[in-house]
Structure formats: C-alpha cells, structure tokens
Amino acid sequence: MAVPSEKFVSRSAEILAETAGYEDILTPDVLAFLARLHRFAEPRRQQLLQARRQRQARYDMGVLPDFRVDTKAIRESDWKVAPIPAALQDRRVEITGPVERKMIINALNSGAKVFMADFEDSSAPSFANQLDGQLNLRDAVNGTLQYRSPEGKEYRVGASPAVLVVRPRGWHLPERHVTVDGETMAGALVDFGLYAFHNAQALHARDLGPYFYLPKLEAMEEAALWNEVMALAESELDLPNGTMKATVLIETLPAVFQMHEILHALRDRVVGLNCGRWDYIFSYLKTLRGHRDRLLPERGQVVMTVPFLKTYSELLIQTCHRRGAFAMGGMAAQIPIKGDDDANEKAMAKVRADKLREVQAGHDGTWVAHPALVPVAKDIFDRHMPEPNQLHVKRDDVKANRDALIAPCGGTISRAGFDNNVEVALRYTAAWLEGLGCVPIHHLMEDAATAEIARAQLWQWLHHGSLEFPDHAPIDFALFDHALATHAHRLRESTLPGARRAEDAARLLFSMTHADQLGDFLTLPAYEQLV
Known part of the structure; x- marks a missing residue:
C-alpha cells in the first residue's frame, strides 16, 4: 500500500552521498517524511542530549545517581501498560544480529521467537551498510x-520465521549523510523513518507491528x-494510534533509576524492558x-x-511484572568452538547456567548472538517456563535501594585481563572502521x-593511578602503549x-585512553573515520 504523496509537502531531507542503487529506498516521499520527523524531534533531542551532559557533569563532581524525587508518584501509583500483542506474548529466545542479508535469513530461520535486526551496536553505520540493511x-x-553465496549456496526464509523487531541507533548518534535545513539528522530517526515508511503498513496488516527496540535511553523524557515520534509517524502513515510497539533496553545506569517512569512514558505502546548487560x-x-x-x-x-x-x-523483573510488561534477559555472547569439544562444552555450560539463572529469577525471555545457541537457551526456558511468559512472577521479595544498585564488586586485574581489553578494543575498532559491527x-x-x-576500563585503571597486578607490578601507560603497539603490529600483519x-x-x-576525560562513546570519533 503506497503512502499518498500529498501527505508530504514540506521540503525534503537532502542526501550527501551516492544514492545509485537505493532509489527505491530514498524516494521523494521518504525524504519528505524524514524531514517531518527531524523538524518535529530535533529541538527536543538536542535539549535531551544537553541534559545528559549536565547530569554527567554532576556525577563527575561527586554526585551519585539516584531515584527521582519529582516522579515518586509514578513509581508508587497503580497503573499498567497497554495489552501486549499476540505476536509478542512468547519471547523466550530472541536472537540479535546485524542487518546483513545472509545473517537476517539465518536469524529468521534460527528457531528463535524474535529476531532483533540491529542498526546499532552490531552494525558499523556506513551509509551503504544502513541502506543495504533497509533493502x-x-x-x-x-x-x-534470499541470498546466494559465492559458492552457490541458496538461502531463503522458511515458513515460520522469527518475529522481526528493529533496533535503530541511539539518540546520540548522527547520520552525517542526511541533512534537513542544513542540520545533520539523528541516525535514530533515519533508521526508524526508513523502516517505518517502507514496512509499517504491511506489518500492521499482518498484526506484526512494526516493533522496535529502543537503545541507550537515560531518562523518561x-x-x-x-x-x-511514533505517534507522529502513525499519523503520517495512516496507522491507528498505538500500532507501533517498543521494548526498551535498560542499558544505562541513569535509566535503572527510572524504569517505572520509562514504562509510564511509553505505556500505550511499550511491551517490555531488556537487561542490556x-x-x-x-x-x-x-x-x-x-x-x-567505584x-x-x-x-x-x-x-x-x-x-x-x-x-x-x-x-527490572519486579518493575516490569508490576506494570504488565515483559522482563527480557541479557545476551549470551558465546559462539560455538569448532574442533575442541571440551572447550565448546565449557562454553555451552556457561550459557546454560546463565539462562537457568535468568528463567529462575523470573525473566520472560533471553538473548543469544548465534543461531547455535538458540536450542541451548530454548531448552532451559522450555523446561522451566512451560507457559508463554512469567508475568505472574512478581518478585515482591526484591529490595533495591540506590546503594545496592551502584555497589562496586570486588576482584582483581590480571595481566591477561588487561591485555585482553587492549586486544578486544583494538581489533573491534579496526574491524568497525572496515565496516563490520559484529566481530x-x-x-x-x-x-x-x-x-x-574494554576501553573504558583501560582509561579508569590508568587514570586513577596506583593500581597494581596481583604480583604488584604497576598498571601504567608504558604498559598500555607497549600492548597497544604489539597488538596493532600483530593485527596489521x-x-x-x-x-x-x-x-x-x-x-x-x-588518543582516547590518554585523554584527560573518558570519552562518552567510542563510536562518535570513530564515525568520523568510517568510510
């Protein structure tokens, strides 16, 4: 069903990149729709990003995050989120991955209940990557x-694919290739807008959304x-109000103190929160x-x-179930270890233990990063959660005050752990700059x-000073510089x-590790170097 052109009469967004091959995605109506989203949301987005900076400045001065006084009534009053769609009633295993064609097919065919197609943390946001993902x-x-491999193998989506949920970029990330009135658009609105414009009506006709995962939120505002934004998009695309549904990742420390408030702000369309561990x-x-x-x-x-x-x-479980929303567990990042059965079994044992902890705690589902982990996680949830979800598990026993939520944990820093942080930060960043977001x-x-x-820990260990390995050798910049040079040489060769x-x-x-202040996001300066 085509969107009528007369809906979009304002001056369009401008594309500052080659568009050959993407004409079907970047139509005039789409660009006008993106411009409408930008003009509506951008002033507020900038205010919210400034509020983030102001909060962080207070934390840097010694203030600790805490529950808000001005929203106490929301936390203490009785209310519920809107009913959850039938397609999302059972989310026991969700698989995540980038929006690359073969990976999408494998994820949809994996046996998971939901596939989160990720334009954010597992994708490197080159303009070609983002547009290919939309296609x-x-x-x-x-x-x-469908997809044909270089070897000639055919890939197609099966008869019972996972339910599709899309994660756009966070509010903080720009899309430098799209401007409106001379202003750079938010990557979040580009990802959301393109996907909604091209797919919302078809998905709504099948009672499949569109559904979204919302990342990196810090506050109810x-x-x-x-x-x-979703209400505006529904109006522009002739969809009933509340058609679009959202699951919010609680993956920032400020957000954990506002979970009730975040659910309340989205109460007509939110379906759950996720432990973005x-x-x-x-x-x-x-x-x-x-x-x-700390x-x-x-x-x-x-x-x-x-x-x-x-x-x-x-x-998170207690909060969600009190409000009638799902509490999703976190990611299992392990991948199969081929050629070493013992090592592979140890890795799978960690996955099983993690998923058992989640289902016994009351989570309604969990995440995995590889299709081979779907049956591992599903087996645990099937045995311990025979019903579609665990909304009946209220967890009234949980007592969580501010101090418990920010209490540091004990432990050590080994030479191997330090070196692993250097290697992971370097190898991932280098692959990201080549266009790979999942490594x-x-x-x-x-x-x-x-x-x-990895890179945040390195900064803290080095800048707070006087830290030692268990053998009392100092953790210092000379060690970091040597490790970084060593791993860079190995990777280059x-x-x-x-x-x-x-x-x-x-x-x-x-540069980021030697800087006087820990940078907010690795992906912001890296984006300037992404082709």
Missing part, C-alpha cells in the same frame, strides 16, 4: 529475501520523545568515571551474579558494547578483520 529488511517483510556495565564505568571507589575488576569477573548486576536484573574474538561475539567496556585499519584504530585508542 534487506524490506525484502524480509515482503517475503522476497527520552522515552517520551520516542513515544511522540554489556552496555549497562559500560554505562556504570562511564557514569562513575570520576569515582575512584572501579571494577577485569570484565571477565563482572558477571551477572555480582551484587550490583543481580540487583539491577531483579529490580568474533576468542570465541565471543564482540560488538560495540563490549569494546566500550594478519588476515583478520580490521587488518587494513589497525594503525587507524591504534591511533584512536591511544
């Missing part, structure tokens, strides 16, 4: 998606802006970057059973969130993803 998702919605750890590091007493040990020791993460996940490193699927943890951009990545990480 691929349009074909998936239309039932025409940011959720409210998304709600208003890796970005949450990164946000803990970033938010508390000025607090030496340092964390190496990332391998910061697991979901440590008190501050356990409290966060259980409070297997040491049998884990690393994305932007885990690279952010290898055939691994990112080899061609090893030196660029090393220079970027050197």
Whole structure:
C-alpha cells in the first residue's frame, strides 16, 4: 500500500552521498517524511542530549545517581501498560544480529521467537551498510529475501520465521549523510523513518507491528520523545494510534533509576524492558568515571551474579511484572568452538547456567548472538517456563535501594585481563572502521558494547593511578602503549578483520585512553573515520 504523496509537502531531507542503487529506498516521499520527523524531534533531542551532559557533569563532581524525587508518584501509583500483542506474548529466545542479508535469513530461520535486526551496536553505520540493511529488511517483510553465496549456496526464509523487531541507533548518534535545513539528522530517526515508511503498513496488516527496540535511553523524557515520534509517524502513515510497539533496553545506569517512569512514558505502546548487560556495565564505568571507589575488576569477573548486576536484573523483573510488561534477559555472547569439544562444552555450560539463572529469577525471555545457541537457551526456558511468559512472577521479595544498585564488586586485574581489553578494543575498532559491527574474538561475539567496556576500563585503571597486578607490578601507560603497539603490529600483519585499519584504530585508542576525560562513546570519533 503506497503512502499518498500529498501527505508530504514540506521540503525534503537532502542526501550527501551516492544514492545509485537505493532509489527505491530514498524516494521523494521518504525524504519528505524524514524531514517531518527531524523538524518535529530535533529541538527536543538536542535539549535531551544537553541534559545528559549536565547530569554527567554532576556525577563527575561527586554526585551519585539516584531515584527521582519529582516522579515518586509514578513509581508508587497503580497503573499498567497497554495489552501486549499476540505476536509478542512468547519471547523466550530472541536472537540479535546485524542487518546483513545472509545473517537476517539465518536469524529468521534460527528457531528463535524474535529476531532483533540491529542498526546499532552490531552494525558499523556506513551509509551503504544502513541502506543495504533497509533493502534487506524490506525484502524480509515482503517475503522476497534470499541470498546466494559465492559458492552457490541458496538461502531463503522458511515458513515460520522469527518475529522481526528493529533496533535503530541511539539518540546520540548522527547520520552525517542526511541533512534537513542544513542540520545533520539523528541516525535514530533515519533508521526508524526508513523502516517505518517502507514496512509499517504491511506489518500492521499482518498484526506484526512494526516493533522496535529502543537503545541507550537515560531518562523518561527520552522515552517520551520516542513515544511522540511514533505517534507522529502513525499519523503520517495512516496507522491507528498505538500500532507501533517498543521494548526498551535498560542499558544505562541513569535509566535503572527510572524504569517505572520509562514504562509510564511509553505505556500505550511499550511491551517490555531488556537487561542490556554489556552496555549497562559500560554505562556504570562511564557514569562513575570520576569515582575512584567505584572501579571494577577485569570484565571477565563482572558477571551477572555480582551484587550490583543481580540487583539491577531483579529490580527490572519486579518493575516490569508490576506494570504488565515483559522482563527480557541479557545476551549470551558465546559462539560455538569448532574442533575442541571440551572447550565448546565449557562454553555451552556457561550459557546454560546463565539462562537457568535468568528463567529462575523470573525473566520472560533471553538473548543469544548465534543461531547455535538458540536450542541451548530454548531448552532451559522450555523446561522451566512451560507457559508463554512469567508475568505472574512478581518478585515482591526484591529490595533495591540506590546503594545496592551502584555497589562496586570486588576482584582483581590480571595481566591477561588487561591485555585482553587492549586486544578486544583494538581489533573491534579496526574491524568497525572496515565496516563490520559484529566481530568474533576468542570465541565471543564482540560488538560495540563490549569494546566500550574494554576501553573504558583501560582509561579508569590508568587514570586513577596506583593500581597494581596481583604480583604488584604497576598498571601504567608504558604498559598500555607497549600492548597497544604489539597488538596493532600483530593485527596489521594478519588476515583478520580490521587488518587494513589497525594503525587507524591504534591511533584512536591511544588518543582516547590518554585523554584527560573518558570519552562518552567510542563510536562518535570513530564515525568520523568510517568510510
């Protein structure tokens, strides 16, 4: 069903890039629709980003995040979110991945209940990548998606694909190739707008949304802006109000103190919250970057059973189920280890233990990053959650105050842990600069969130000073510089993803790690170097 042209009469967005091959995606009506979204949302978006900077400045001065006084009535009053669509009643296993054609097909065919197609942390946002992703998702919605490998193998979507949910970029990320009235558009609105324009009516006709995952929110006002953007889009696209549904990732430390408020701001269209564990750890590091007493040990020791993460996940369950929303568990980043059965079994045992913890805590579903993990996670949830979800598990036993949510965990920093952070940050950044947003490193699927943890930890360990390894050797910049140079040389001489951009990545990480202040996002300065 075509969108009538008379809906879009304002001056269009402008494209500052080659558009050959994307004429069907970047039509005049689409560009006018994007311009309407931008003019509506951009002033508020800038205000909200400024509010983020002001909050962080207070944290840097010693203030600690806490529950809001002005929204106490929302937290304490009785209300529920709108009914959840039938297509999302059972979300026991969700698979995530970039919007690359073959990966979309494999994810849709994986046996997972939901596929989150990711324009954000597992995609490197070159303009070609983003537009190819839009073409691929349009074909998936239309039932025409297929792929032929260089070896001639055919890939097609099966008869019972996973439900499609799309994650646009966060509010902070720009799309420098699209401008309106001379202003750069938000990547979030470009991703959302293109997908909604081309697919919303077809999905609505089949009672399949469109559905979205909303990343990196820090406050209820940011959720409210998304709600208003979706309402505007529904009006412009002749859809009933409330057609678009959203699941919000709670992956920032400020957001954990506003979960009720975020649900309330989106109450007519929200269906759940998700424990975005890796970005949450990164946000803990970033938010508390000025607090030496909040340092964390190496990332391998910061697991979901440590008190501050356990409290966060259980409070999310309690909050969601009180409001009639789903509480989704976090990502299993392991990937199969071929040729080593013992190592592979140890990796799968970690996945099973993690998913058992989640389902027994009351989560309604979980995430995996690889199709081979779908049956592993599904088996755990099938055995312990025979019903479609666990909304009946209220978790009234959970008592989560401010101090419990920000309590640091004990642990150590080993030489291997330090070196792994350098290697992961470098290899991921280099691959990202080559256009890859999802990179297997040491049998884990690393994305932007885990690279952010690695480089943020390095900054904190080095800038707070006087830290030592267990053998009392100092953790200092000389060690970091040597490790970075060593890994850059190895990567440059290898055939691994990112080899061609090893030196660029090393220079970027050197600069960000030596900087006096921890940078907000690795992907912001890296984006300036992305082809």
